[in-house]
Amino acid sequence: MEPHIASAFDKDLEAINLSVLQMGGQVEAAxxxxxxxLESRDEELAEIVVDGDKAIDSAEEDINNQVVRLxxxxxxxxxxxxxxxxxxxxxxxxxxxxxxxxxxAKRVPVLATSPLIDGAAGALRRQARLVGQMLTxxxxxxxxxxxxxxRDVIARDVEVDDMTNALFREFITHMMEDPRNITPCLHYVxxxxxxxxxxxxxxxxxxxxxFVTQGETGIERDKGHSTAxxxxxxx
Amino acid sequence: MEPHIASAFDKDLEAINLSVLQMGGQVEAAxxxxxxxLESRDEELAEIVVDGDKAIDSAEEDINNQVVRLxxxxxxxxxxxxxxxxxxxxxxxxxxxxxxxxxxAKRVPVLATSPLIDGAAGALRRQARLVGQMLTxxxxxxxxxxxxxxRDVIARDVEVDDMTNALFREFITHMMEDPRNITPCLHYVxxxxxxxxxxxxxxxxxxxxxFVTQGETGIERDKGHSTAxxxxxxx
Numbered sequence: 001m002e003p004h005i006a007s008a009f010d011k012d013l014e015a016i017n018l019s020v021l022q023m024g025g026q027v028e029a030a031x032x033x034x035x036x037x038l039e040s041r042d043e044e045l046a047e048i049v050v051d052g053d054k055a056i057d058s059a060e061e062d063i064n065n066q067v068v069r070l071x072x073x074x075x076x077x078x079x080x081x082x083x084x085x086x087x088x089x090x091x092x093x094x095x096x097x098x099x100x101x102x103x104x105a106k107r108v109p110v111l112a113t114s115p116l117i118d119g120a121a122g123a124l125r126r127q128a129r130l131v132g133q134m135l136t137x138x139x140x141x142x143x144x145x146x147x148x149x150x151r152d153v154i155a156r157d158v159e160v161d162d163m164t165n166a167l168f169r170e171f172i173t174h175m176m177e178d179p180r181n182i183t184p185c186l187h188y189v190x191x192x193x194x195x196x197x198x199x200x201x202x203x204x205x206x207x208x209x210x211f212v213t214q215g216e217t218g219i220e221r222d223k224g225h226s227t228a229x230x231x232x233x234x235x
Numbered sequence: 236m237e238p239h240i241a242s243a244f245d246k247d248l249e250a251i252n253l254s255v256l257q258m259g260g261q262v263e264a265a266x267x268x269x270x271x272x273l274e275s276r277d278e279e280l281a282e283i284v285v286d287g288d289k290a291i292d293s294a295e296e297d298i299n300n301q302v303v304r305l306x307x308x309x310x311x312x313x314x315x316x317x318x319x320x321x322x323x324x325x326x327x328x329x330x331x332x333x334x335x336x337x338x339x340a341k342r343v344p345v346l347a348t349s350p351l352i353d354g355a356a357g358a359l360r361r362q363a364r365l366v367g368q369m370l371t372x373x374x375x376x377x378x379x380x381x382x383x384x385x386r387d388v389i390a391r392d393v394e395v396d397d398m399t400n401a402l403f404r405e406f407i408t409h410m411m412e413d414p415r416n417i418t419p420c421l422h423y424v425x426x427x428x429x430x431x432x433x434x435x436x437x438x439x440x441x442x443x444x445x446f447v448t449q450g451e452t453g454i455e456r457d458k459g460h461s462t463a464x465x466x467x468x469x470x
Contacts, residue, residue, distance in 0.1 A: 064320070068316055068317065068320060071306060071316060072310075072312050072313075072316055075310045077307050078307075081303055081306060081307055082303065085299070085303060085323075088320075089327075092324075092327070168421075172417060172418060172421070175410065175414070175417050176414040176417055179410070179411040182407060182410050182411055182417070183407060186403075186407070186424065189421065189424075190428070193425070
């Protein structure tokens with residue numbers, strides 16, 4: 001945003017942005033807690049994450065209502081209008097990130113009683129941390145309209161995708177080694193896939209920041225369903 | 236919407252709604268074509284679906300721009316404002332449905348050269364048809380503000396969830412029987428999961444219709460990540 005005399009719109013928007021940052025903090029905590037619960041087989045912590053998703057959902061609803069009120073009251077035009085709509089979209093992305101964290105946490109009780117897959121939960125936690133750091137930086141970029149940082153976040157999504165593919169190969173090996181590993185590994189595969197999707201959502205949020213600040217992304221979007229091309233195993 | 240004298244807002248909105256219905260038709264075709272390509276191992280049709288997703292993405296962008304223009308020009312208040320925002324959300328849901336169809340289509344080339352899993356592609360096609368019919372009815376409900384039909388769509392999502400769980404059990408059995416089935420079955424598992432998520436998105440769209448028409452859903456939302464509780468196999 002260009003520096004200019006703060007309008008009533010700007011002041012209202014600032015309050016909404018604070019809500020978004022607060023919501024982002026809740027989502028960040030949910031992601032990291034879910035991954036920690038998974039690694040330490042901590043069902044209580046997992047339950048806290050699952051229950052906490054309601055607060056994230058109401059935070060989104062609250063932000064939507066704030067934006068609708070802003071639109072009705074201030075009737076913004078041009079770039080202000082675009083910004084207001086983008087904020088609503090960011091809140092929507094955060095809500096979906098929260099859903100993925102909840103989904104990860106929901107798998108903890110089942111996995112806590114399944115055979116241990118060597119290194120799986122730890123690797124997923126590292127993957128989740130990578131996305132958590134992307135989210136931290138995305139929120140930072142959002143707070144400061146920092147398109148450079150936003151671009152950096154987008155660039156890091158490749159690491160998440162690579163890590164996901166490496167994890168898939170590992171899980172498939174475990175499944176082939178022992179049929180008893182199949183069900184727990186399926187859960188791990190879903191978790192890895194969800195963390196990959198979290199990375200896509202954070203990337204989407206970062207693209208939004210660039211869109212609002214510069215009016216276009218200039219980035220060719222690929223939503224990165226990269227597991228679509230897992231090769232069939234050689235016979 | 237209550238019958239009342241058509242305002243400039245209503246006329247503009249009607250044009251946008253037509254765009255949404257058109258986009259919905261494209262998405263419907265993508266879902267059914269992707270499922271058909273999967274069953275008949277038709278890589279050409281799959282490619283058409285993958286390429287066609289760009290048109291779906293631009294349809295969403297176009298609708299977003301139309302809504303932003305509507306907000307700027309007509310500065311709607313209260314329920315009109317809520318309706319305009321909901322239309323944008325519906326377009327967003329349709330865009331994600333298109334992504335899932337594209338993702339299904341992307342898996343066709345790999346699966347076309349993998350060992351055949353008895354009945355899998357046919358079952359997935361039936362599952363996709365179920366969701367396709369839900370989408371048809373959701374769009375119909377959207378066009379006519381038919382909350383009864385919207386509720387009916389929501390009720391049918393359970394069938395999709397049940398079918399998904401039945402499919403998962405079947406795929407796990409195939410994986411346990413022969414390790415060579417593991418990789419193709421992983422693709423099928425992802426496809427089934429994505430079709431289940433499509434059902435959730437259509438349900439979300441139906442809830443949106445009720446929300447706009449009645450101001451609240453009165454429906455307890457559960458985004459139905461029902462595979463989170465697949466039990467571990469008994470030893």
